[in-house]
Amino acid sequence: MFDSQQQRQALSDTIRDLHQRGWCDGTGGNFSLVLQKMPLRLLMAPSGIEKRKIEADELIEVDSSGKVIQGEGRASAETDMHLKIIEQTNAKAVLHTHSITATWLSNHYKNTGKITIEGWEMLKGLQGINSHSTSISLPILLNNQNLAQLSQAAGELVNDAPYGLLVAGHGLYAWGESLNEARRHVEILEFLLELCWREQLIGSQKS
Numbered sequence: 185m186f187d188s189q190q191q192r193q194a195l196s197d198t199i200r201d202l203h204q205r206g207w208c209d210g211t212g213g214n215f216s217l218v219l220q221k222m223p224l225r226l227l228m229a230p231s232g233i234e235k236r237k238i239e240a241d242e243l244i245e246v247d248s249s250g251k252v253i254q255g256e257g258r259a260s261a262e263t264d265m266h267l268k269i270i271e272q273t274n275a276k277a278v279l280h281t282h283s284i285t286a287t288w289l290s291n292h293y294k295n296t297g298k299i300t301i302e303g304w305e306m307l308k309g310l311q312g313i314n315s316h317s318t319s320i321s322l323p324i325l326l327n328n329q330n331l332a333q334l335s336q337a338a339g340e341l342v343n344d345a346p347y348g349l350l351v352a353g354h355g356l357y358a359w360g361e362s363l364n365e366a367r368r369h370v371e372i373l374e375f376l377l378e379l380c381w382r383e384q385l386i387g388s389q390k391s
């Protein structure tokens with residue numbers, strides 16, 4: 185079992201790595217790790233912090249109502265989304281990225297409410313998938329600055345979602361039963377979205 189300092193280090197390392205991938209530029213994205221389930225204690229990046237240089241001691245602890253219980257700064261504007269996903273699934277970590285690919289595709293497909301992805305070997309990186317011959321539907325929610333409404337809408341979808349969902353014109357939420365699993369799911373989903381985007385680009389060049 186990791187102690188709290190190791191968890192801080194693991195989460196801040198993950199955030200900086202995701203920044204290096206170009207998936208949370210500037211202050212974009214937010215990230216959480218469950219320290220304790222009952223009562224809930226969530227380790228999170230504070231609101232408005234640059235993800236490029238976040239350090240372990242800058243992370244804050246948040247309770248089940250989104251109140252900061254340890255550390256400096258405000259809770260993320262999107263804390264409700266993290267709380268809802270953790271409340272409704274077995275997630276121990278939620279990673280929210282703002283890649284160009286997820287931002288563009290979620291906007292492009294927002295009227296269909298989902299992106300269907302099928303047939304790729306990399307699908308097997310998602311927990312529970314054992315064959316390329318499968319199909320996932322990544323739900324897309326319309327963006328909403330009212331986080332109570334956005335998280336309620338997310339709550340209706342998370343149990344059928346493939347460890348991820350998109351918010352239109354905004355980004356990806358991915359989760360897992362450990363920080364490692366959540367990170368793998370971000371990498372897999374971002375990879376699959378990148379394939380969709382490149383297919384779109386090739387398609388639009390042909391026509």
Ligand SMILES: CSCCC(=O)C(=O)COP(=O)(O)O
Nearest residue numbers: 211212213214231232260261
């Ligand atoms: C330029 S980031 C806009 C806000 C956002 O979508 C995000 O993920 C970061 O919000 P936070 O309050 O966690 O800084």
Ligand SMILES: [Zn+2]
Nearest residue numbers: 213214280355
């Ligand atoms: Zn965001």
